[in-house]
Amino acid sequence: MKITLLPGDGIGPEIVTATVKVMDAAAKKFGFALEYDHQLLGGCAIDAYNDPYPEVTQKSANAADAVLLGAVGGPKWDNVDPSIRPEKGLLRIRKDLGLYCNLRPMKVSRFTAHLSPLKPERVENTDLLIVRELTGGIYFGTHNEAAMVDGVETASDVDLYTRPEVERIARKAFEAAKVRRGKVTSVDKANVLAESRMWRKIVTEMQAKEYPEIELNHLYVDNCAMQLVLNPGQFDVVLTNNIFGDILSDEASVLGGSIGLLPSASLGDGTGLYEPIHGSAPDIAGQGIANPTGTILSAAMLFRYSLDQQAAADAVEAAVEKVYEDGYRTPDLFGEGMTKVNTQEMGDLVAKAL
Amino acid sequence: MKITLLPGDGIGPEIVTATVKVMDAAAKKFGFALEYDHQLLGGCAIDAYNDPYPEVTQKSANAADAVLLGAVGGPKWDNVDPSIRPEKGLLRIRKDLGLYCNLRPMKVSRFTAHLSPLKPERVENTDLLIVRELTGGIYFGTHNEAAMVDGVETASDVDLYTRPEVERIARKAFEAAKVRRGKVTSVDKANVLAESRMWRKIVTEMQAKEYPEIELNHLYVDNCAMQLVLNPGQFDVVLTNNIFGDILSDEASVLGGSIGLLPSASLGDGTGLYEPIHGSAPDIAGQGIANPTGTILSAAMLFRYSLDQQAAADAVEAAVEKVYEDGYRTPDLFGEGMTKVNTQEMGDLVAKAL
Ligand SMILES: CC(C)[C@H](C(=O)O)[C@@H](O)C(=O)O
Ligand SMILES: CC(C)[C@H](C(=O)O)[C@@H](O)C(=O)O
Numbered sequence: 001m002k003i004t005l006l007p008g009d010g011i012g013p014e015i016v017t018a019t020v021k022v023m024d025a026a027a028k029k030f031g032f033a034l035e036y037d038h039q040l041l042g043g044c045a046i047d048a049y050n051d052p053y054p055e056v057t058q059k060s061a062n063a064a065d066a067v068l069l070g071a072v073g074g075p076k077w078d079n080v081d082p083s084i085r086p087e088k089g090l091l092r093i094r095k096d097l098g099l100y101c102n103l104r105p106m107k108v109s110r111f112t113a114h115l116s117p118l119k120p121e122r123v124e125n126t127d128l129l130i131v132r133e134l135t136g137g138i139y140f141g142t143h144n145e146a147a148m149v150d151g152v153e154t155a156s157d158v159d160l161y162t163r164p165e166v167e168r169i170a171r172k173a174f175e176a177a178k179v180r181r182g183k184v185t186s187v188d189k190a191n192v193l194a195e196s197r198m199w200r201k202i203v204t205e206m207q208a209k210e211y212p213e214i215e216l217n218h219l220y221v222d223n224c225a226m227q228l229v230l231n232p233g234q235f236d237v238v239l240t241n242n243i244f245g246d247i248l249s250d251e252a253s254v255l256g257g258s259i260g261l262l263p264s265a266s267l268g269d270g271t272g273l274y275e276p277i278h279g280s281a282p283d284i285a286g287q288g289i290a291n292p293t294g295t296i297l298s299a300a301m302l303f304r305y306s307l308d309q310q311a312a313a314d315a316v317e318a319a320v321e322k323v324y325e326d327g328y329r330t331p332d333l334f335g336e337g338m339t340k341v342n343t344q345e346m347g348d349l350v351a352k353a354l
Numbered sequence: 355m356k357i358t359l360l361p362g363d364g365i366g367p368e369i370v371t372a373t374v375k376v377m378d379a380a381a382k383k384f385g386f387a388l389e390y391d392h393q394l395l396g397g398c399a400i401d402a403y404n405d406p407y408p409e410v411t412q413k414s415a416n417a418a419d420a421v422l423l424g425a426v427g428g429p430k431w432d433n434v435d436p437s438i439r440p441e442k443g444l445l446r447i448r449k450d451l452g453l454y455c456n457l458r459p460m461k462v463s464r465f466t467a468h469l470s471p472l473k474p475e476r477v478e479n480t481d482l483l484i485v486r487e488l489t490g491g492i493y494f495g496t497h498n499e500a501a502m503v504d505g506v507e508t509a510s511d512v513d514l515y516t517r518p519e520v521e522r523i524a525r526k527a528f529e530a531a532k533v534r535r536g537k538v539t540s541v542d543k544a545n546v547l548a549e550s551r552m553w554r555k556i557v558t559e560m561q562a563k564e565y566p567e568i569e570l571n572h573l574y575v576d577n578c579a580m581q582l583v584l585n586p587g588q589f590d591v592v593l594t595n596n597i598f599g600d601i602l603s604d605e606a607s608v609l610g611g612s613i614g615l616l617p618s619a620s621l622g623d624g625t626g627l628y629e630p631i632h633g634s635a636p637d638i639a640g641q642g643i644a645n646p647t648g649t650i651l652s653a654a655m656l657f658r659y660s661l662d663q664q665a666a667a668d669a670v671e672a673a674v675e676k677v678y679e680d681g682y683r684t685p686d687l688f689g690e691g692m693t694k695v696n697t698q699e700m701g702d703l704v705a706k707a708l
Contacts, residue, residue, distance in 0.1 A: 082551065085545065087545045087546075091546070116473075117472050117473060117476045117583050117584055118471050118472055118473070118583075119470075119471060119472070119473055122471045138492075138513060138546075138547065139546055141510065143547065143548035144548055145548045145551065145552070146517075146548065146551065146552035146555065149516075152516045152517060152518065153516065153517035153552070154514065154515070154516045154517075154552075155514070155515060155548045155549045155551065155552035155553075156495065156512055156513060156514035156515070156548065156549055157512075157513045157514075157547045157548050157549050158510055158511075158512055158513075159492060159510060159511045159512075159513060160508065160509070160510035160511075161508070161509060161510070162503075162506045162507060162508045163500075163506060163507035163508070164506065189597070189600075191439065191441045192441075192445070192492075192493055192597075193492065193497065193511045194497035194498055194499045194500065194509045194510065194511050195509045195510055195511050197436065197499065197500065197509065198499070198500035198507070198508075198509035199509075201500065221600075221601055222600045222601050222603075222604035222605075223604065225579065225601045225602070225604050225605040226604045226605055226607065226608050228605075229471050229472075229583060229605060229608055229609070230471055230608055243543070243546075244601075246543075246575075246576045247575055247576050247579045247598075247601060248579070249576075250576035250577065250579050250580045251576075251579040251580055251582075251583060251605065253580065254580050254583055254584055255583070
């Protein structure tokens with residue numbers, strides 16, 4: 001099976017290297033073969049090709065069974081032309097591969113819960129999945145850059161959804177809820193936005209017609225932002241649009257005490273893309289101390305959703321659990337009574353635990 | 355001075371009645387006269403006029419020096435036609451009075467900090483002010499309701515800002531920072547939105563030209579949603595657009611342990627509007643137990659910004675502090691060793707403490 005590796009910038013290369021060890025160990029154990037193609041995305045691609053998503057990367061990604069991404073961006077590219085910024089590479093690969101469905105599971109790990117900014121009783125048992133629409137909405141509507149309109153400098157963006165776009169992402173949320181706790185919370189701003197009113201209408205129709213066994217409720221995005229802090233345990237699957245999903249998933253990502261453990265999957269109808277939630281952490285890049293766990297768990301999602309290797313996915317997750325159970329920690333999570341390891345050692349340990 | 359009172363729905367009437375006692379006591383003490391005009395807004399106005407912002411309310415508000423609002427909405431009006439929903443009244447009065455500047459201070463009270471969902475060390479010393487643009491952006495751009503476009507059901511909204519709109523709200527933020535801790539954090543999504551790129555450019559220009567003494571930094575909205583939970587104490591003034599302000603201010607509102615204490619002001623070039631952050635709480639309406647503190651502190655803001663009665667504003671805030679210091683609490687905040695009081699008693703106590 002062909003995997004395109006996009007280590008990207010900052011700590012990206014280190015965490016991807018550590019993760020490949022785990023992927024290789026899993027492939028060996030479960031009897032499948034992985035073939036890697038290393039390509040550039042983001043800042044490193046700007047440096048090499050003056051393009052954050054160069055053609056050679058596009059070709060590789062489109063031909064692959066799955067893409068594993070480290071992280072992109074960093075201060076070095078803060079002042080490049082907006083049209084070729086590192087994030088543009090990310091937005092373009094999402095669109096190019098048709099990755100309309102972003103899955104961000106946030107299960108509070110017992111190994112990090114004590115580090116949560118929330119009081120323990122507020123986060124215990126939190127296990128939610130944000131299903132974010134990723135190739136539509138205000139991200140991909142027309143962007144009218146600042147220009148004079150009737151003598152006044154004006155800029156605008158269009159937040160647009162079509163019925164098929166809403167239906168396919170809602171379906172992913174309902175299907176995910178089926179194999180979880182059977183509850184979908186759809187988040188919108190239907191008291192203000194036309195796009196949200198259509199969203200709410202379609203989601204409501206689908207639940208009634210196709211998913212009567214799923215419990216559906218609707219929350220306004222402002223209320224959801226509040227509820228995530230007050231009582232994150234109330235959520236099972238959270239379904240939302242591109243921009244609200246961006247905001248809510250970042251907010252949710254810190255509730256469990258460490259963003260370093262969180263994976264994500266971006267799915268379409270073809271190649272899927274997998275990446276940790278965290279960024280490129282330029283401040284610690286090159287030191288070999290970054291936590292590769294979010295990337296390793298993203299590889300588990302890759303096994304599950306793109307390669308249909310459920311047993312390998314489960315085994316990787318269990319191996320991570322075991323290594324943490326045994327007290328190994330990268331410096332970000334190191335504490336009293338633990339054994340400190342670096343990025344590659346963490347990869348080796350998880351590979352061995354397999 | 356003329357005050358339009360809009361008690362609204364749910365607990366609105368009770369908390370406004372309690373607040374009027376405080377306003378009267380302050381007027382008497384500081385030697386100014388207040389003349390009240392009671393009008394309807396929201397659900398109650400739909401019931402009476404089939405219009406959430408009837409003409410008679412419009413006339414009164416436009417003629418007033420300031421408007422004090424309780425809360426609007428409730429399940430009773432969940433199924434009325436979208437065009438006349440209670441919130442529509444709120445959106446229309448904001449636009450009608452030109453209330454482009456929404457101020458939402460969030461200072462963690464030592465009387466509620468222990469109730470925060472965050473660990474104490476995370477919220478202590480938090481004292482921030484969200485300056486939200488309130489009459490522009492995606493709230494007031496064209497809303498294209500669901501309709502067939504090229505054979506596909508489509509809905510969209512336009513997020514639009516003009517330079518003068520950005521300048522006037524940024525100016526409010528810079529001016530507010532001057533009399534606070536001198537720091538403005540401007541929140542946008544400039545890596546994706548054209549509107550945000552213009553916003554960032556204008557705010558940056560203004561700081562350089564007109565407010566060099568103010569420290570300015572920029573945050574992406576997703577990062578800000580995260581930082582508010584991780585370290586709310588880092589913020590002084592947070593400047594943002596209408597939709598991001600809606601989300602972030604609701605998120606911030608729960609960090610201090612009680613939303614019941616938080617006031618807000620919506621300002622334009624004429625009449626200002628003041629209201630608590632919390633909603634109409636239909637579940638406890640009519641029981642006389644709602645906490646009027648957010649409304650009372652909104653009246654203090656009314657004295658400060660619309661009536662130029664600084665001493666009265668300070669005195670109301672000090673009186674609230676004193677009553678809490680003395681251990682009086684409405685049921686929402688009642689605990690061991692406190693004296694339980696109802697809505698009107700709380701109003702009386704604050705009036706007396708003046
Ligand atoms: C980098 C940025 C364009 C991106 C987004 O907004 O989608 C990021 O915040 C994310 O959530 O993956
Ligand atoms: C009721 C709703 C339209 C309103 C808004 O979104 O502005 C409310 O959430 C607020 O923040 O005052």
